[in-house]
Amino acid sequence: MSTENAAVNFSELVNRNKQTLARLKESPRLLLHRRDGEDLVLTTAARAEQDQTVVSAATRMLASLARREPGGMELLLGILPDVFPWVRFLPEPDLHAFTVELVDTMRAADSLGNSASVAQLLITWQHTAEVHSDPELLAALTRDHAEDYGPATNPRDVA
Structure with a gap:
């Protein structure tokens, strides 16, 4: 498991949600870059x-x-x-x-x-x-x- 956060564009989460969410198995957090707003961080509840x-x-x-x-x-x-x-x-x-x-x-x-x-x-x-x-x-x-x-x-x- 990587200790670095993965980063993707928010649109990738919307368009390819299963593949994008699968990246949380490799990284503790997923940085979601947004064009028209502040970037978001996605992680599991656990x-x-x-x-x-x-x-x-x-x-x-x-x-x-x-x-x-x-x-x-x-x-x-x-x-x-x-x-x-x-x-x-x-x-x-x-x-x-x-x-x-x-x-x-x-x-x-x-x-x-x-x-x-x-x-x-x-x-x-x-x-x-x-x-x-x-x-x-x-x-x-x-x-x-x-x-x-x-x-x-x-x-x-x-x-």
């Missing part, structure tokens, strides 16, 4: 359940390590630069806040079976690291602006 089981177990172990083991949080803080190299740009308090928020969000997302909030959290913190990596941008965004331009206009009121 494979999706296995994937969720693995992610859930890893999440619970990570959360348990961070909360219960002496030095667990420090261990996570130490390995995060290997997993997310961009955290090197975060100031120490932000790195700690990111670690706590990541573990908490992973636990909450696992309880719902929906990882979208984890993905959004990673994107948000990566953007924060990007700001800290650019001294000019950081200065512009953290500068105390003496002028107050008043309340923002509601976009619905602008014609």
Whole structure:
């Protein structure tokens, strides 16, 4: 069995569904390219359940390590630069806040079976690291602006 995902055009699934679906025996997932929309991933229900089981177990172990083991949080803080190299740009308090928020969000997302909030959290913190990596941008965004331009206009009121 191949570990790489097979890829086909969506029309191949529609026009030759049995042959196309048979490819799931050779590959864990089938990437379906669509001309007029976002690509889709097709997998078996059993494979999706296995994937969720693995992610859930890893999440619970990570959360348990961070909360219960002496030095667990420090261990996570130490390995995060290997997993997310961009955290090197975060100031120490932000790195700690990111670690706590990541573990908490992973636990909450696992309880719902929906990882979208984890993905959004990673994107948000990566953007924060990007700001800290650019001294000019950081200065512009953290500068105390003496002028107050008043309340923002509601976009619905602008014609």
